[in-house]
Amino acid sequence: MADPSTYRPAPGAIPTSPGVYKFRDAHGRVIYVGKAKSLRPRLSSYFQDLAGLHPRTATMVTTAASVEWTVVATEVEALQLEYSWIKEFDPRFNVKYRDDKSYPELAVTLNEEFPRVQVMRGAHRKGVRYFGPYGHAWAIRETVDLLLRVFPVRTCSNGVFKRAAQVGRPCLLGYIGKCAAPCVGRITPEDHRALAEDFCDFMAGRTGNYLRRLETEMQEAAADLEYEKAARLRDDIGALKRAMEKNAIVLADATDADLLAVAEDELEAAVQIFHVRGGRVRGQRGWITDKVEDVDTAGLVEHALQQLYGGANADDRGEGVPREVLVPALPDPAEPVREWLGGLRGAQVDLRIPQRGDKKDLMATVQRNAQQALALHKTKRASDLTTRSRALQEITDALELDSVPLRIECFDISHLQGEDVVASMVVFEDGLARKSEYRRFEIKGFEGQDDVRSMHEVISRRFRRYLQERERTGEWAVPEEGPEDAADAAAEGTEAAVDGTGTRAEDGRPRRFAYPPQLLVVDGGQPQVAAAQRALDELGIDDVALCGLAKRLEEVWLPGEDDPVVLPRSSEGLYLLQRVRDEAHRFAIGYQRGKRSKRLTAGELDSVPGLGETRRQALLKHFGSLKKLRAATVDELCAVPGIGRRTAETVAAALSSRTPAAPAVNTATGEIIEDGADEPAPAAPETAPIQETP
Template sequence: MVDPSTYRPAPGAIPTSPGVYKFRDAHGRVIYVGKAKSLRPRLSSYFQDVAGLHPRTATMVTTAASVEWTVVATEVEALQLEYSWIKEFDPRFNVKYRDDKSYPELAVTLNEEYPRVQVMRGAHKKGVRYFGPYGHAWAIRETVDLLLRVFPVRTCSNGVFKRARQVGRPCLLGYIGKCAAPCVGKVSADEHRELAEDFCDFMAGRTGNYLRRLEDQMREAAAEMEYERAARLRDDIGALKRAMEKNAIVLADATDADLLAVAEDELEAAVQIFHVRGGRVRGQRGWVTDKVEDVDTAGLVEHALQQLYGGAAAEERNESVPREVLVPALPEPLAPVREWLSGLRGSQVDLRIPQRGDKKDLMATVQRNAQQALALHKTKRASDLTTRSRALQEIADALELDSVPLRIECYDISHLQGEDVVASMVVFEDGLARKSEYRRFQIRGFEGQDDVRSMHEVISRRFRRYLQEREQTGEWAVPEADDPVTAEPITADAVTADPVTAVGARDEDGRPKRFAYPPQLLVVDGGQPQVAAAKRALEELGIDDVALCGLAKRLEEVWLPGEDDPVVLPRSSEGLYLLQRVRDEAHRFAISYQRNKRSKRLTAGELDSVPGLGETRRRALLKHFGSLKKLRAATVDEICAVPGIGRRTAETVAAALSSRTPAAPAVNTATGEIIEDRPDQAAEPVAAASQTAPSQETP
């Protein structure tokens, strides 16, 4: 525990301008980021008597070892900088919303020659039009199934589309009229794109004009006694109206708005967001958070707005930020947030609290959803918080640690009969996996089934890097009280996939890579030999403040360095269960990396015997052409187009591949069709190899 007075800035040293400040711990890690209209009174409030602070604020200031700030011109700039730093540093004491599930969205791939309608999750891609998010994927599929009658856009995968073009026959949807069948030329690419754009217009809420146009066409067909065409248009209108009914009309004035509600208690908060477009609820999202900082409802709303709109890509912001944002409490001060949202949208955004009418009634519905989400979250998570705390305490008691190990690192070695030796490092903080901190290692110095030597090398490399970064940054020295830091400080970024290649490396702006944060507990997968190797590596580097243990698989025994007998935790122990989870995650991460390396090696195997072709140029060829099949069919001039490949080498490659008989193509025994040699199938032989000899794969 640190006394805040030891790093309190000198009186008068803090400016009164708007700005953003960061608290760092003793290792230099950013633990809290905040903004202020005036930095001096805000920062001074943290250095009053600790007993008078909110408990979470008191924990933060006693964990911190330094404070620094950056002055900006306006509050809007402070808001933007605060959000970007929270995303970059992921401070443990800031509000972090966790999406309670991955929400599906309806996507139209306008970036393709023949746009496709599909359900997508995850990050948005450039050139793809998104609608949603929706609560359930089946709701999207029902809506799309109704709309395909009127907008027969393709929904098939690229593989099915390519196969249909090759055989000259459309799929079932093409025969029943729910696809325009561009794969066989029934419509041109331009006609199909027009269908996709009409589909997007309809989903965006521009339904009135399209329905009126269909009704006019139906009446014209009836007047001309084209009754079959009129009946088809009537059915199309009915399908569109049924699709519109699936999103109930809640606002009669075709409003575009986002409604945000917050339900909270002293420890946690839940946020629910309804996306209303064209007067209809088009999507719903929910977030939950632990209130690790002292923040009121208005502060939660501000953080939620940053989370909701701050991460949108530039080309998506006009659509992601609606004309109205309805909230239960207004951020204080309001003007910078409103100006920031208006800048994202490119026009005025109305941020307000609904007072009456349909919008207030809908906000009450959103609030009820938030309360229900919080109740469900607490029911599911109450035992988890208690269990994680008990597990960490049991580990500390069993290993006789001074404090609970809030950061645990685990290492595992993986190889296949001594080849492609790799290692993994996984990180758990507060009992939860922190995947952004995971690292992978290549064991390059030797090959063979020597897990002990490999473990010694990995631990040495990891902590050698720790010592180097600590030396580069001056052990994150705390600035003197009369010399506050006002410029952009050194930050910590992710290290490369193989840390040995990045020893002492820095980013372009001179900031060190992130490897300088040590664990409280180091776990190795193995027994006495592996633990002894790790202990020897730490002693050689002079590191004596990191606890060490090993977890042996056979009897799940915990081995400590220098002990002849293991520590045996009860099978029902939560501490043992947490150690098993950490060990299994390290094993999974190491196995996946080893299989990936093996897959690349086997894929390039046919090029190994080509004279004058090294590993770098083999990879360049495979990356350029995508598969050996395409490389085999390429001409000498096409091979010369690959960077680093000269004509003589290209002629050698072409001659070597043409002299070999290609392997017989795989055949689908159910359909008799030939399975293509696609790049995304390159890992299949590896999977088969791993199934034939699982016992040879050493974790």
């Protein structure tokens, strides 16, 4: 625990201008980002007597080892810079909103030649028009099914679209009139794009003019005795009205507004947002946050607005920020936030608290939803802050650690009958998985079922990298500001950062290996723990606690002990260790299966004469698997770009002369891992650990 007085800035050194400040820990990581309209009084408030600070603020300032700040011209610039740094550094002591579920949205891919209507989740993509979010995916599909009668835009995947173009026949939707069938040339790309844009206009709320136009066309058709056309237009109007009825009218004045409500207790808060467009509720979403900093309702609202609109840009065509934003409490001060929202929208935004009428009644409904979301979240064991704190404390007490293990790293070894030996490293911080810092290792130099030797090598490589980083930067020197390297930034949320050769980013910033854990967990019993301890001793690492979790009886082994530590089955600490171990196992199994699949696929085609890497990949991409490739005729092989008849004949002869490999069997369970090595085995389920070869 650090003493804040050791890094307190000198009196008078802090400016009184607006700015943004960062607290860093002893390893140089940014742990908190804040802004202030006057830096001097704000920063001075952190260095008072610890007894007078909020408990979470006291934890933050005692964890930190340095503070720095950047002066800006206005409070609006401070707001923008604070949001950018929070996204960049992901500080652990800042408020972090987590979606209480993954919300589906209706997306129109206007960035494609033939735009497609589909359900999408996750981050927004450039050139795609989004509507929602919706509470359920089936609600989107019902709406789309009604609208396709009037706007027959394609909804099929790219694979189905290309296949239909190849065979010259549309899919079922093309036959029943719910797709204009651009795949077979029934409509030009320009006309199909016009249909997609009409669909977007209707979904955006511009419904009145379109309905009036259809009614006029229906009356004209009836007057010209074109009764079939009039009947079709009548049915189209009915379908559009039924689609509109699925969104209840909540505001009679056709208001465009977002309503935000907050329900909170001492430890957590829930945020609910209703998106109202054209007077109708077009979408709803919610977030949950741990209150890791001392923040009131106004502060939560400000953070929520940053989260909600921080990604808005010109591609949103002004739809990201509505004309009105209704909140339960105004940020302090509110004017910079209004100015920031107005800059994103390109027009004035009314940020206020509703006082009376329909808008106040609707805000009460949003507030009830927030309260229900918070109550539901409290029942979820893994995400509960109190439960996580109790689990970490139980681990601390059971293992007799000097401090709570806020960062836990777990290692697991995976192989198939001694081949393709790999290892995984997963990281949990404050009891939650931090997937951006996962690493995976390829173990070379020996083969065989020697998990002990593999564990020794992996621990040695990980902590050797740690010592190199410490030596290069000095004893916990503060790194330059900015993301730590491009590979880590790309790996955020993908679990895909691969251990390479130990190189660093071009700008000299340290990789994640520079940060040691408080607790090191290995998957295994006494032998694996002894190997890991031997690796730490050889490197002189004596400030990292170590334990192993054996699968059979879920025993916790400590180095040098003859008897394990047995935690109660109902222990939250044991539950957390199991989650960490199972996550490491899942990550290792996934990497090992991917390597095995690539090796078997490459081995089958490598020996075909005259077939280089580019054409091998083209064949596999075209047919999808070796099994289908073996069954292909010479003419079908010739259809692949870059494959001539002579090459096709060589490939067909080479593959037909080979017998598929025998199934690989897991010797521990008798399970067939891969049948004939034709296609990769399915991914490991995240909820049930997979038994690997011992």
